[in-house]
Amino acid sequence: MSxxxxxILGFFGKTLPAWLKEFAVRYGLGGVILFDYSCQTQKxxxxxxxxxxxxALCAEISALPSAPMVFIDQEGGLVRRxxxxxxxxxxxxxxxxxxxxxHEKRKILAASLGELRALGISYDFAPVIDVDYNPxxxxxxxxxxxxxxxxxxxEENALVMSEVARAARIGLCIKHFPGIGGARVDSHQEFMxxxxxxxxxxxxxxxxxxxxxxxxxxxxxxxxxRQWDRDNPATLSPAAIGRLRGRLPxxxxxxxxxxxxxxxxxxxxRAASLRSLKAGMDMLCIGNNLFDQEREMAGIADAIERxxxxxxxEPSAIRQSIERVRGRxxxxx
Numbered sequence: 288m289s290x291x292x293x294x295i296l297g298f299f300g301k302t303l304p305a306w307l308k309e310f311a312v313r314y315g316l317g318g319v320i321l322f323d324y325s326c327q328t329q330k331x332x333x334x335x336x337x338x339x340x341x342x343a344l345c346a347e348i349s350a351l352p353s354a355p356m357v358f359i360d361q362e363g364g365l366v367r368r369x370x371x372x373x374x375x376x377x378x379x380x381x382x383x384x385x386x387x388x389x390h391e392k393r394k395i396l397a398a399s400l401g402e403l404r405a406l407g408i409s410y411d412f413a414p415v416i417d418v419d420y421n422p423x424x425x426x427x428x429x430x431x432x433x434x435x436x437x438x439x440x441x442e443e444n445a446l447v448m449s450e451v452a453r454a455a456r457i458g459l460c461i462k463h464f465p466g467i468g469g470a471r472v473d474s475h476q477e478f479m480x481x482x483x484x485x486x487x488x489x490x491x492x493x494x495x496x497x498x499x500x501x502x503x504x505x506x507x508x509x510x511x512x513r514q515w516d517r518d519n520p521a522t523l524s525p526a527a528i529g530r531l532r533g534r535l536p537x538x539x540x541x542x543x544x545x546x547x548x549x550x551x552x553x554x555x556x557r558a559a560s561l562r563s564l565k566a567g568m569d570m571l572c573i574g575n576n577l578f579d580q581e582r583e584m585a586g587i588a589d590a591i592e593r594x595x596x597x598x599x600x601e602p603s604a605i606r607q608s609i610e611r612v613r614g615r616x617x618x619x620x
Contacts, residue, residue: 288602289315290591292609293564295358295541296584297322297574301336303347306581314588315353317570317612318410320360323368326576333576338374338406345407349620356409356458356616358572361399363413365430369402376402380431381415385440392447400448400455409619410458412506414445416496417468418489427468438488442496449500458502458619460541464531465490465521467508478520478549482513494534502615504539505531507568509549519566520549523559528567539611541570546577556580557587564591565600569608 291314298307298319310316321344323335335341345357361367364380371377376398384392403411418441419433427433434444445461452459469484497505509520512527521527522542531540542563550559556578560571575581594600 288595288606288609289353290588290595290605290609291315292317292353292612293570293591293605294318294584294588295320295356295570295572297334297576298581299325299327299333299575299579301334301340301344303344303351304581306584308351310584310588311351311353311355313585316351316355317353318356318358319348320358320572320574321368321408322574322576323370323373324576327579335368335373338402341369341406341408349407354616354620356619357407358410358412358460359403359408360412361403361408362411362415362432363399364432366432369406381434381444382419382431385434385444389447392444393451396448396451397455400452400457403457404455408457410460410502410504410615411452412460412462414448414459414461415463416441416445416461416492417463417466418486418492420469420484420486420489421471424468424470425472426470433468438492442492445496446499453501456501456619458504458615459500460502460504460506460539461493461496461500462506463508463510463543464493464505465508465510465512465527466493467510470510478553479508479510480513481510485512490530493531497535497538502539502619503535503537504541504615505535506541506543506572507531508543509547519562522550522568523562523566525566532567537611539570539615540568542568542572544572544574544577546574546580548577551578557583557590560587561590561594561600564605564608565594567604569611 363378369375466489
């Protein structure tokens with residue numbers, strides 16, 4: 288099996304590094320994620336310089352063995368990797384977007400998602416469908432990443448985005464399952480316990496929206512829901528992932544960045560990645576931005592192959608994950 292299909296990898300630089308090319312040749316590769324800001328240099332010095340440079344980089348990525356998809360976080364507002372000052376289309380925050388007229392919404396989305404397609408980007412890690420239950424949430428409400436505190440408005444905006452994405456042929460990945468709008472801490476720093484801040488209608492929104500989204504994908508957060516699993520965040524929890532898979536058998540399930548601090552403190556990237564796949568995730572997102580672990584990616588792929596041989600990982604489940612990835616590649620190319 289081409290276990291590299293299970294990976295979405297980040298790298299530093301504006302052209303492809305040798306290690307990533309070697310990884311794709313040896314294992315295949317599901318996708319690449321692009322960033323503008325580098326957490327290591329603490330400057331906007333990472334993968335994105337200009338539309339022309341990004342277009343060339345995406346062409347270089349798609350020419351790799353197994354034709355990896357290109358992923359990006361282009362939500363709008365503070366979370367947009369393609370910024371106006373570098374020549375890209377404007378995109379307001381979700382909260383600002385919610386206040387626009389239907390005509391303005393479609394116009395803005397058509398320009399932004401059409402631009403992604405022209406650049407060669409396959410998937411947008413958007414829309415955020417976390418309901419704005421806690422406006423002081425440091426990772427959602429406080430930075431205007433939620434459309435609204437009204438679940439109906441969240442759903443309406445997501446459906447508009449999917450309509451425009453389908454026309455542009457850009458895959459969407461709704462986030463962050465099971466809904467982190469009520470959280471009190473930043474998931475980049477610590478595990479979030481949302482046991483007392485998760486509402487049934489929020490969880491249900493993922494089940495109803497995912498199949499309607501072009502690309503049919505869900506990003507799973509590192510949140511802990513004690514009612515489901517007292518010990519593991521959702522990305523490592525067979526119970527949490529089982530809830531998703533039971534209702535969404537065909538949906539592509541992608542982890543939030545496996546380098547986030549909660550997982551690093553508990554397990555480290557390799558151990559967490561293996562446990563995530565065993566729990567039922569389809570794709571591992573490893574951004575190599577929060578940490579430089581580029582040289583460790585081949586070791587994680589080797590460990591997956593070993594666990595497939597000894598059946599610590601279930602071969603049939605991994606084969607199904609790879610088929611879901613390849614299905615999205617066929618849809619979006």
